[in-house]
Ligand code: SF4
């Protein structure tokens with residue numbers, strides 16, 4: 124196995140979205156992959172609002188040698204992977220910095236206040252401009268749309284994990300992903316997961332986003 | 333099989349804190365585990381129940397009706413000589429406290445561990461109650477793991493300690509540990525142990541063969557305190573108390589639990605590893621005095637990092653005062669000195685800010701220019717996300733019924749709330765229907781009291797709500813009380829067939845137990861009828877019928893019970909099954925112009941309904957809508973259409 128290195132130690136990854144979108148899946152999958160590669164992984168998450176449309180966040184700390192706080196200090200994120208565009212901005216407000224990178228799903232999940240027309244939701248253009256302004260690099264992809272096409276919106280999480288792998292920011296590789304998924308799923312479901320992951324990787328590598 | 337039970341000795345795994353605790357119990361050879369669901373403790377029992385279901389080892393796991401019963405059930409196994417564990421969240425410890433006082437007085441036989449999970453910051457609670465003070469109050473040892481490996485190792489050791497001192501050992505975890513995940517290296521799970529047998533024929537004071545009881549109190553109490561002294565002596569050399577830092581630090585941090593990781597982070601952010609030492613305590617009651625004195629004599633400036641109340645702080649200060657003559661004056665930086673808040677949870681930022689203040693260093697934190705711009709952007713860029721009921725949640729329909737019935741009734745009636753997902757009905761998500769909210773079962777107790785205030789001129793209708801699991805947990809005694817005393821109230825049981833909030837743990841109203849075995853189902857309406865209440869059962873998705881029935885019940889004196897029965901939208905049997913395909917007939921919907929005040933999206937506000945500003949019409953979001961069909965009955969224009977899904 125080649126020497127695996129981290130760009131930062133601990134590497135601080137935030138995975139965010141809205142309760143019910145399945146964030147925990149992404150953080151667990153990414154965490155398991157890195158743990159299998161021998162890293163110390165610490166994942167902090169809040170489950171409270173996780174089923175009820177609230178903002179949710181997982182803080183993933185990756186280190187060669189020890190456990191870190193399950194809460195990342197403010198302004199210290201290296202990468203934000205977000206299942207929901209406005210949540211990306213919320214996370215950047217507290218954990219962003221000039222060097223942070225972002226992968227964001229572009230499909231909005233409207234807050235109740237927006238659904239009810241009391242407050243408004245930013246336009247896609249504004250979101251892209253703002254996120255680009257607050258980051259050193261940002262990737263935008265409509266993971267939900269593709270996930271629905273593959274067969275289940277929940278696969279959006281797998282697409283995002285694939286996209287993260289595609290950025291080369293972390294030593295994630297397809298084989299480890301395969302191993303982990305194969306230990307849990309088989310047949311059609313396994314294939315859909317692999318397809319979703321491959322789509323994520325491809326989206327970033329092809330630089331179409 | 334999960335790595336939790338099959339993982340080999342020496343293998344590395346990414347475990348949630350709660351999984352680590354579960355594995356630790358398995359490695360101690362635990363045989364009986366009982367608890368009541370509550371965030372953040374639930375996954376401990378859930379995981380053990382799965383292993384019990386696998387059947388590969390002798391293990392009995394149950395979700396008891398409440399925490400007091402869980403502690404009683406677990407203790408029985410101990411009395412019969414088996415290793416046993418009770419698990420609960422902190423408010424549950426309050427429920428179990430009555431029994432715990434007696435149990436800690438009588439002592440135990442088989443090793444017994446009580447796990448209590450605190451929720452500093454009330455991330456998923458309506459309080460941030462403390463477990464640690466119970467250790468002092470009940471005079472039992474307290475252990476607090478500081479990371480994931482310790483969560484496992486300490487749990488295993490807690491059983492050993494209990495076996496040594498023959499008393500209950502309290503293990504406290506917190507949300508940020510229980511629900512976080514980290515690397516854990518596994519140990520060995522022993523083969524199945526001895527059989528259960530309760531020896532009770534010996535001399536009454538014989539701790540191994542006599543009856544088990546707390547009297548004669550003075551004798552047993554002395555015994556209990558002797559046991560605590562043994563624990564204290566063992567704590568002096570415990571590997572769970574660690575120190576990292578220079579030999580003579582400028583500042584000594586004393587910390588425990590997850591706060592030790594925040595302290596490590598703060599020291600690392602400020603780059604003061606060569607100036608600040610961290611004493612991480614894993615054995616926090618009784619504190620090991622020699623160990624502490626050794627560190628206190630190495631440094632005059634002491635910073636104490638803990639959550640929530642100043643428990644360690646007080647005890648360390650007492651110890652320092654007792655040894656003031658030899659130690660000299662110490663400078664303390666803690667909660668009482670205002671360096672850290674006395675409410676809410678800690679995090680690396682709070683600790684780093686306090687640390688920089690103490691060391692007179694510039695405050696760490698985000699770049700000001702970036703922070704300012706990001707905050708500006710977030711005002712428009714990240715609209716507030718209020719918590720709400722899930723799409724297709726029966727509670728939204730139920731509270732719609734309660735709320736509209738109360739306004740139609742027009743006597744300023746109100747609802748006393750209780751603990752569960754439905755607590756959210758204090759918010760607009762549940763149309764702000766709940767007007768009191770306290771402990772499990774308290775809604776009905778409070779309603780029982782309100783219902784007796786007619787003699788003082790109170791004529792408002794009194795309602796209470798409780799979930800199905802809460803009903804069994806603690807709503808039956810207040811219901812009995814209300815009936816016995818001819819109180820005037822209506823209890824609405826929101827029966828969604830499971831302990832939904834914490835992940836569908838079974839309860840006595842269901843035909844299945846924690847291990848998936850067939851269980852005796854206790855019927856809520858029948859229980860209420862047998863007690864003498866007038867009982868009706870409705871489907872909350874049938875809004876107009878439910879409302880009419882409720883209005884009728886509210887009109888009558890005495891204790892009435894309305895059971896609104898419909899499974900949780902997230903329940904396994906419902907998941908991704910849509911009963912109806914929904915649509916909004918764009919020609920019927922009149923939007924802002926119809927006088928409906930946009931009932932569907934502004935008030936009812938199921939996330940499955942979207943307000944399309946440009947077209948001035950409502951729409952259905954097919955990805956989000958769960959197809960429950962309820963919204964079709966609230967639109968005054970009949971614009972929301974439901975069609976049986978194929
Ligand atoms: S769907 Fe019905 S309730 Fe909603 S805005 Fe249209 S007319 Fe009003």
Ligand code: SF4
Pocket residue numbers: 723724725914938939940941952956957958959960961962963964
């Ligand atoms: S049918 Fe209506 S109330 Fe039910 S989930 Fe869909 S949008 Fe919400």
